[in-house]
Amino acid sequence: MSVGEFKPLVVAFCCNWCSYAGADLAGTSRLQYPAEVKIIKVPCSCRVNPLFVLRAFQKGADGVIICGCHPGDCHYSTGNYYTRRRITLLYSMLDYLGIEKGRTHLEWVSAAEGVKFATVMNKFVEQVYELGENRRLEDWRCKS
Amino acid sequence: MQELMKAKAQEMLSNGSVTRVLAWKKGDFETNPEPAFFTKHVDDMVYNQYCATNLSNFMVGVEKEEGKTLVFLKPCDTFSFNQLLKENRISRDKAYIIGVGCEGVKVIDEMQETGALLEKCNVCTKIKHMVYDELIGEDVTRRVTDDPLTRFKDIEAIEKMDAGERFAFWQGEFSKCIRCNACRNACPPCGCKKCVFDNDNYDTAQKANVTTFEEQMFHIIRAYHVAGRCTDCGECTRVCPQDIPLHLLNRKFIKDINALYGEFQAGADIETLGPLTDFNIDQDAEPSIVYDRG
Numbered sequence: 001m002s003v004g005e006f007k008p009l010v011v012a013f014c015c016n017w018c019s020y021a022g023a024d025l026a027g028t029s030r031l032q033y034p035a036e037v038k039i040i041k042v043p044c045s046c047r048v049n050p051l052f053v054l055r056a057f058q059k060g061a062d063g064v065i066i067c068g069c070h071p072g073d074c075h076y077s078t079g080n081y082y083t084r085r086r087i088t089l090l091y092s093m094l095d096y097l098g099i100e101k102g103r104t105h106l107e108w109v110s111a112a113e114g115v116k117f118a119t120v121m122n123k124f125v126e127q128v129y130e131l132g133e134n135r136r137l138e139d140w141r142c143k144s
Numbered sequence: 145m146q147e148l149m150k151a152k153a154q155e156m157l158s159n160g161s162v163t164r165v166l167a168w169k170k171g172d173f174e175t176n177p178e179p180a181f182f183t184k185h186v187d188d189m190v191y192n193q194y195c196a197t198n199l200s201n202f203m204v205g206v207e208k209e210e211g212k213t214l215v216f217l218k219p220c221d222t223f224s225f226n227q228l229l230k231e232n233r234i235s236r237d238k239a240y241i242i243g244v245g246c247e248g249v250k251v252i253d254e255m256q257e258t259g260a261l262l263e264k265c266n267v268c269t270k271i272k273h274m275v276y277d278e279l280i281g282e283d284v285t286r287r288v289t290d291d292p293l294t295r296f297k298d299i300e301a302i303e304k305m306d307a308g309e310r311f312a313f314w315q316g317e318f319s320k321c322i323r324c325n326a327c328r329n330a331c332p333p334c335g336c337k338k339c340v341f342d343n344d345n346y347d348t349a350q351k352a353n354v355t356t357f358e359e360q361m362f363h364i365i366r367a368y369h370v371a372g373r374c375t376d377c378g379e380c381t382r383v384c385p386q387d388i389p390l391h392l393l394n395r396k397f398i399k400d401i402n403a404l405y406g407e408f409q410a411g412a413d414i415e416t417l418g419p420l421t422d423f424n425i426d427q428d429a430e431p432s433i434v435y436d437r438g
Contacts, residue, residue: 050368051340054361071425081423085405088431089371089420092400093393095434096303097364098311106431136311137360 008062008128010037012121013052015045017075018110019067025114033121036128037065045069046079050090053104057137063103063128067117070108080108099136102127145281146191149216149244152280153186156214162240163211166202168195173255181206181213191216196249196262198379200224201332203234213239218246219282220270223375223411224332229275230414231373233335236275243273245284263391264378267295274412295376296399298392318363320386327380327390328366333373333410340365367393372401372420375411404429 014020020041026033042048045068056064066087074080083106091104105127107120153165169180169188177190179197198221206213217225222243228234248265251258273279302310328334328341341362367390376398380390401408401419405428408419 051365054364058361078423081425081428082420084428084430085420085423088404088429088434089397089400090368091431091434093364093368093396095307096299096310096396097314098307098309100307101435105435139360 006129006133008036008125008133009060010034010063010065010121010125010128011056011061012037012039013042013045013048013064013066014039014109015047015068015075015080016041016043018069018073018108019045019117021111022067022109022113022117025111026117027114029114031114031118033118034125036125037121044074044076044079045083046076046086048083048087050086053090053094054137057099057103057134058139060134060138062131062134063105063124065105065107065120065124067107067109067120070110073110099134100131102131103134145245145284146189148280149191149242150186150189152242152278153182153189153214156240157182157184157186161212162214163209164206164213165189166199166206166213166215167191168197168199168216175250175252175255175257191244193247193250194252196382198224198330198332198377200228201330201335201379203239204228204332204335207234207238211238214242215239216242216244217273217276218244219273220246220264220268220375220377222274222276223270223409224377225411226274226414227333227373227375227411230411231333241276241278243276243279243282245279245281247284262378262382264376264381269295295395298389299396299399302392317388318360320388321362322386323362324385326383326385327363330379330383331366331370332375332377332379333370334366336369340369363388363390363393367397370394371397372408372418373410374398375409404433 014023023039045066048066053064068080068083069075071080071084087106094104095101105124109117109120153167156162157165165182165186167180167182167189168177168191170190171178175194177195179199179202182189199215199217200221201224203213203215229236248261251260251262273282302313305313374394374397376391376395378391384390405419410418
């Protein structure tokens with residue numbers, strides 16, 4: 001990578017039971033997805049406090065994607081139903097505040113969907129590449 | 145009406161049915177009445193169109209005190225009272241609520257009347273008392289608008305801008321913030337004993353310093369914390385010394401909730417689950433609805 005070339009930082013919150021296993025499957029199936037994606041394992045997608053998303057942007061993330069079990073398949077029965085409402089409102093609010101819509105995403109990925117995981121990540125990272133570096137909500141003192 | 149209220153308050157204090165009265169007291173000027181507790185005499189009590197403070201919030205403070213409190217609530221304040229009741233922050237049997245009529249609250253600038261009413265009063269839909277033991281002068285309450293959607297006009301205007309303009313608009317507003325925490329203190333649902341913004345190590349309220357935190361995070365986080373619980377009482381905007389239109393954030397959540405999860409008015413009753421503590425298995429929209437629209 002040459003100096004000054006833009007390389008995005010994409011944070012992916014993956015739930016332990018479906019999406020993280022899906023990411024594993026993508027790996028064991030030798031599927032390619034971008035190294036820009038940094039996966040954070042959470043017990044359930046509803047563990048993702050909206051503050052996590054804001055914090056990620058503050059610390060210099062260029063995109064945030066949340067992955068969870070498909071509605072109805074949550075390991076804790078109802079967790080992702082709450083995620084669905086919560087994150088819809090959060091993304092809508094971020095859009096309202098002027099953060100580009102392309103920087104946030106939510107996708108349901110099951111443990112069997114390694115291919116879907118790789119496709120989703122490829123598509124999302126590409127989208128973030130197009131948007132370029134995120135300067136909104138970023139706090140340079142928090143960047144490592 | 146003020147005399148009726150004073151007589152009632154004095155009577156209930158004298159015969160011991162309530163220990164204290166929570167009402168508005170005459171301030172330094174005629175135009176700035178302040179919230180106050182009365183325990184003996186109510187001579188200083190006032191009620192007029194300058195009495196803006198939402199007294200529900202002060203009920204939290206006397207929840208642990210002995211005895212009953214007589215509290216005067218305007219129609220919109222009763223929504224906040226209900227919301228606090230629902231969250232078990234106050235108990236119904238410790239309050240004697242007298243609902244008072246409201247003709248709208250006047251805007252005060254430099255202690256002078258500007259002739260206008262508060263923004264929330266111009267789009268007021270809360271004309272009925274939701275919870276009360278007794279009503280005084282409720283028939284003076286005026287109906288302002290029949291169209292509940294008028295209050296979302298400003299938000300639609302912002303939504304029409306593009307992302308860059310919206311960001312510039314909000315940065316302009318948020319950069320005025322001096323982090324006085326007035327919005328936080330005046331807001332009835334915003335009442336965690338340990339606030340995420342406070343420093344645990346020093347047990348002090350965080351104040352503004354040379355950060356961009358106020359511009360970026362503070363108001364977003366605060367708005368999200370009261371999402372689904374905000375009754376749109378407008379106190380945040382009213383108390384802001386820098387005139388940041390904070391109600392636009394809360395109202396955006398209310399608009400989204402109404403559009404996506406059905407009409408919901410926080411504080412209208414104490415049984416219905418809040419929109420963020422409830423879900424609908426088949427009918428809830430996917431977050432992709434956000435990227436798909438305009």
